[in-house]
Amino acid sequence: MRIIPYGRQSISIQDVSEVSKSLREEKITTGNQVIKFENKINKFLRCKYSTACNSGTSAIFLSMQAIRLKKNDVVIMPAINFIAAYNVANLFGARIYLADVNKNTGQMSPQDVEDCCKKFSLKKIKAIIVMYNGGYPENAEKFIKLKKKYKSFIIEDACHALGSTYNIKKISYKVGSCKHSDISTFSLHPLKTITSGEGGIVTTNNHKIAKKIKSFRSHGILRKKKRHWQYDIIYHGFNYRLSDINCALGLSQLSKISSFLKERKKIYKKYILELKNFNSNLIIPEYSKTIKPSFHLFIINILFEKLNRNKNHFIKYLLDHKILAQQHYIPIYKFSIFEDKSYKLSASERYYKTSVSLPIYVGLNKKKHDKVIRTIKNYFKNNK
Numbered sequence: 001m002r003i004i005p006y007g008r009q010s011i012s013i014q015d016v017s018e019v020s021k022s023l024r025e026e027k028i029t030t031g032n033q034v035i036k037f038e039n040k041i042n043k044f045l046r047c048k049y050s051t052a053c054n055s056g057t058s059a060i061f062l063s064m065q066a067i068r069l070k071k072n073d074v075v076i077m078p079a080i081n082f083i084a085a086y087n088v089a090n091l092f093g094a095r096i097y098l099a100d101v102n103k104n105t106g107q108m109s110p111q112d113v114e115d116c117c118k119k120f121s122l123k124k125i126k127a128i129i130v131m132y133n134g135g136y137p138e139n140a141e142k143f144i145k146l147k148k149k150y151k152s153f154i155i156e157d158a159c160h161a162l163g164s165t166y167n168i169k170k171i172s173y174k175v176g177s178c179k180h181s182d183i184s185t186f187s188l189h190p191l192k193t194i195t196s197g198e199g200g201i202v203t204t205n206n207h208k209i210a211k212k213i214k215s216f217r218s219h220g221i222l223r224k225k226k227r228h229w230q231y232d233i234i235y236h237g238f239n240y241r242l243s244d245i246n247c248a249l250g251l252s253q254l255s256k257i258s259s260f261l262k263e264r265k266k267i268y269k270k271y272i273l274e275l276k277n278f279n280s281n282l283i284i285p286e287y288s289k290t291i292k293p294s295f296h297l298f299i300i301n302i303l304f305e306k307l308n309r310n311k312n313h314f315i316k317y318l319l320d321h322k323i324l325a326q327q328h329y330i331p332i333y334k335f336s337i338f339e340d341k342s343y344k345l346s347a348s349e350r351y352y353k354t355s356v357s358l359p360i361y362v363g364l365n366k367k368k369h370d371k372v373i374r375t376i377k378n379y380f381k382n383n384k
């Protein structure tokens with residue numbers, strides 16, 4: 001058996017055929033597939049405007065540019081996060097504060113943001129970056145109250161959460177609908193809910209923001225309507241475009257998103273059934289009953305100190321059995337690029353010590369899934 005990754009893309013004959021058709025179109029970039037993809041995303045997420053771009057990182061860049069993030073502006077984000085949002089905010093010269101997270105889910109709550117503001121005496125925040133670790137949109141509707149209090153923008157780094165929903169009073173909201181945020185960003189990297197090869201999406205309901213983002217995506221060019229050779233540069237933009245070839249794949253994948261989500265849910269449920277009450281040193285994070293996640297990751301927490309082991313030992317053991325687990329994520333303050341070497345957050349530390357992501361993807365068949373579960377159970381039997 002080949003190595004079992006923690007995630008991978010699912011590509012069908014339909015995907016291959018749609019990509020191949022797109023190659024024969026008149027335009028293979030800035031063409032119809034891009035418009036079609038963005039329209040379908042608007043409909044799927046129930047948002048007004050979406051912009052396809054060439055990665056989740058560029059989606060974050062475009063959002064930060066759109067809110068005019070400037071030098072010394074305050075940005076708050078969770079310490080447990082992929083590095084993209086941190087690096088982008090840093091490039092804009094923002095003062096970045098990392099908030100603590102829930103010790104089991106790795107997610108920042110509004111209270112964590114408040115605690116961070118108190119600790120650093122922050123009165124005004126330019127942007128709060130929310131991240132739904134693993135695709136579980138905890139507290140998605142609750143950050144909006146901080147927007148008012150701190151006169152802040154709320155940007156959702158929803159790169160894990162395409163297809164996730166949350167309920168308020170029996171009304172269901174899609175992450176990306178921007179009903180409780182200003183901007184949402186998504187990644188279409190092969191490991192995500194759907195893929196376009198590489199790719200990203202920015203969504204918003206704000207016309208001004210959307211217009212800027214569309215312009216930034218393509219060098220900040222404004223062309224005269226009936227004189228295409230006449231143009232002005234109205235913003236400092238770059239090339240963040242997504243080609244029609246990528247959008248054709250994105251469209252084909254989007255048409256299958258419900259079945260992708262169902263399959264991920266099935267895998268999640270089997271893990272719960274097998275592992276939930278299996279051992280008191282293995283904890284599965286509890287999520288709110290009002291959310292429907294994308295099940296991007298399956299995260300567990302293991303109390304390694306009770307087993308006299310550590311996370312490296314477990315991940316290495318799985319690798320020896322041809323299972324590639326992962327950690328999402330190492331707290332940002334631990335990286336060499338982070339200047340304040342005294343930064344330490346207790347729940348982030350705890351999460352980092354205990355959390356491991358297990359394989360979950362469309363195509364993880366019964367044989368492979370059973371092997372993962374069996375191998376984990378054996379670990380606990382051998383390390384009492």
Ligand SMILES: Cc1ncc(COP(=O)(O)O)c(C=O)c1O
Nearest residue numbers: 055056057082084159187188189
């Ligand atoms: C939470 C999060 N944000 C941003 C990104 C960046 O997305 P991309 O790799 O498409 O640039 C990722 C990618 O893994 C991510 O997981």
